[in-house]
Amino acid sequence: MNEKIIAILFSSGKAVSVKMLAKLLEASASDIPAVLDRLVKEYNTKSSALYVLVHDGSVQLVSNPAYAELVSQVSKEEVSGELTRPQLETLAIICYRAPVTKPEIEQIRGVNCSLIIRNLLMRGLIEERDDMAKLQPVYTASIDFLRHLGIGAITKLPDYTHFHADERIGKLLTEASVPEV
Amino acid sequence: MNEKIIAILFSSGKAVSVKMLAKLLEASASDIPAVLDRLVKEYNTKSSALYVLVHDGSVQLVSNPAYAELVSQVSKEEVSGELTRPQLETLAIICYRAPVTKPEIEQIRGVNCSLIIRNLLMRGLIEERDDMAKLQPVYTASIDFLRHLGIGAITKLPDYTHFHADERIGKLLTEASVPEV
């Protein structure tokens, strides 16, 4: 039971209500608090990696506060330093072809880009918004990033018109709108 | 050390390179594999909540595949779709013989594999990197694909040693190198 709860909390990534836990475990909600008590006693030790937080009828898995400094170092590493070549390419596609969807970016790069897009978002280089026509999020360069590049508008990028309207890429993107099988 | 690694992997949420781990732990990268070996032995048990997945120089903390059904109810992750027979064949060659080049894959399948490889790359099931010795790109399974197979390491594939290192297959690979028509 304990291990099942940890697996649920881990994959959910957010606080899970006691009611929901009971439902998932096919147990009675009234039994859960006692189970959680034991779990907390077992998990939340001075040196354990993860803590079980019970608060206001919800449970969440977090890292042990003792490692707070290490953990903040992890997120700092993720958004610092130079861009890798795949990151730079993805950013270039978003700058020249915006507004562009993830499947479209992937058609051009020929590689899955989920993690890269997420990282560019976290660094504030790009922005995400919902597109009514494409029915999925589209990405554009952020204002902060344009300012950083020292250009007033994205169209001021070198070769903008040429790259933005390239016919062969346009044709490739038409196919990206076909849903994946 | 173990608990620190788990805290790092937990807070990152995705695959962390051995190099990055060493940096965060202020340890030597050459010491990490032995530490990970011990961690895997300790963590990846039949009923543990979480698994430590080690693949191709990266480590990721994931849920135990034994709880897949339970966890799939809370995870937002999209389950990747069906694989066609040609895709499975290509994936099998890449999983069992990695790192392999495109000509090697084509030699086994007897058919041009450019588009299939591109498709697998876009779905994030395989990864491409440049190989200094072979002077061309080589392909390996992605850590995401390993997660979907529910195995803790590529060597856990059935008959891995047979397909990966078998002398007869090596000999056949040499023999099968056919002059271009």
Place this chain on the structure above:
Amino acid sequence: MSFEAKLDAFSGPLQILLELIENKELEITNVSLAKVTDDYLVYLEKQDVPSEELADFLTIAARLILIKSHALLPEIKLEEDADALASQLKLYKEFVTAAEHLERIYGEGRISFARGRTPAVTEEIIFAPPSNVSIQSLQIAFLYLMKRLEPFFALRQVSMQKVVSVQERIKHIHEALKARAMMTFRDITAGAQSKLDVVVSFLALLELTKQRLVKVVQGVAFGEIELKRVD
């Protein structure tokens, strides 16, 4: 269906060959390959092989025809490695087994899930411009991407040309037969640039026979193939 999806679902030439041999419960040997050559050609004729894969199918056809010629007429010399195709097929068979393993595990749905995440947008975003990004590096990155897509665009172009070539060959033979009632296969392939070219002609011939536009006569095995116009 998209360009890639269509190809992804199509069986390769070795898969077909393996199925033909296994249906007859034969071992993978040169003798077996000779025995299934006709079946393979019939398959090629009947199936709509995607144009992108036609060259690979024809290559195998050419090698099969050579092996069959050797089986029937041992004086015909095979190339240096006589068992290359049999070896390749055995190797392929190994990986068919490996693919079955993979399919089984994949189908079990024993997935290890990653840690759940809150959507990135709600997380704290710190503007962290990297030092290696400028308008020039973005331009170069995009140029590099376009260059990398070149072979991919070219591949589609070549595929298209291949379809055209079989159809053109059909037209060419048909036209030639309008001028004279009879010709030989050697006449058609006189200007052939490669083995592939010969096989393309052969395929065109099969197609014309199927459409009953020509009648084909071969007096002796591996003798001259004569084409006659069907009036």
